Amino acid sequence: MNKKLILATFIPLLLIFGLFFLVRKSSIRTYNFERTHQPSKLGILQTVSNAGVYEIKVHNDRLYGTDLKAIYLVEFPSMKRRIVSELLTQPIIGWGFHYDTILAAIANTRTIYYINPKGKYEPYQKFTFAVKKIFIANDSIILLKASDTSFINDEFYSFNLNSKKIIKLIDNLQKFNDGGFATDGDFIDSKDKIIYFQFNMGRYSVIDKKDMIFLSNLSTIDHNESPPPVIHFASQGFRLDEKFSKTNITGFVKDSSLYLFSNAFSNEEYYHGAHRNEYPIDVYDLKTHAYKYSFQIPKNTISKGALMTVTLWGNRLFLIYSRKIIIGEI
């Protein structure tokens, strides 16, 4: 057997094994985040395996997560989790903190629950309508009322936790709501404001936390103004004619900048190089509502699952995959 051939076979394999053990030895993974137009390194990422949670909220500098069936307190940096609520068979559709009490809305109910110290769900407030989404802001909860027939007529309400008064919010979303796309979104907390972004449209709304009014409705750089086509059925409301991916997935606010985890690359942020492995996070100035820049985060994982959401805790950016969490600093 040709000795040179044997050497040429084993050297690259040894090199790969060497690199593998070198990387395994140090568990720190480093990514370069790059601004679209002005490249700069944004962070060091640390990989934490198998944490299993995919939505994280921060309260009193502690991390809480949910897998939609239960709420967990997550230790950092070990990412071990301790269950703080009983395990449900129905998914939790919204949850948050009112002081130290966890309030949660559960799918297919008309009730907001609180979690008692033993972790049991206790009814907190009953409503005459099904609650679709909740967001707790100071002493109020913003509720998304699910209409009985379809979500074309979903409406936002504000429920004051002290006075128990419920007020319908006047939103500026109706003209975008063909198909319910304007109300199909999620909330982001931002000091005195609340951001409501639409999943399937390149838009977001700003809500005043004190007065509970919709201040503005703005376009993102993704230019996805029109919702995908829908088929209307007079008797059954409507349904979509095909599956489509979300435009905005989630977001967070830091230093008066809105970071929107988007599923779309616009012409403004596209630059040379395929982005098949990356999602963009588009950054907007919340004072001027101007687009600032974008940076990319890894999109797919092979053995660890798909990127599901992104959460910020202080300067730590949590990239939450279905079976893995990557933590970065921005």
Place this chain on the structure above:
Amino acid sequence: MLIKKYFQVYHLFVRIVLIFLFVYAAVSKAIIFRQFLIQLSESPLIPIYLVSFSGVFIILLELFICGLLMTEKYAYLGLLASYSLMLFFSAYMIYILKFAPSIPCACGGILGHLDHSYHLVFNIIITLLIIPLLIFNPDRLRVSSS
């Protein structure tokens, strides 16, 4: 004699394919060098302090192997180096597909647009093309000019 002639044609064909492949890969990486470094930095097997070095080293290595393949004297060495590099890339791809937390692709040009599985198959095919030339050293099979 006929087999030797065919083998020499095959030898020349593989060398041309490899030269084209490495020049194309090196140039396309060099053109988007900044992007190439970012993609390398996302590689789970390359520590961050080796990213810049690896980026330059890979491009220079590919061009160096091209140089070896272009000369008659060092063609065998070039084939050995090509085989090693392609084997390395194949093992890397297998690792990426099997174990990596993300699937970065730092390959330049059209190769970067290939699906990772097809890319691995392509690498393996190129590796297999080289093996006969290493087992049967074409120097020994050189057709006599007389």
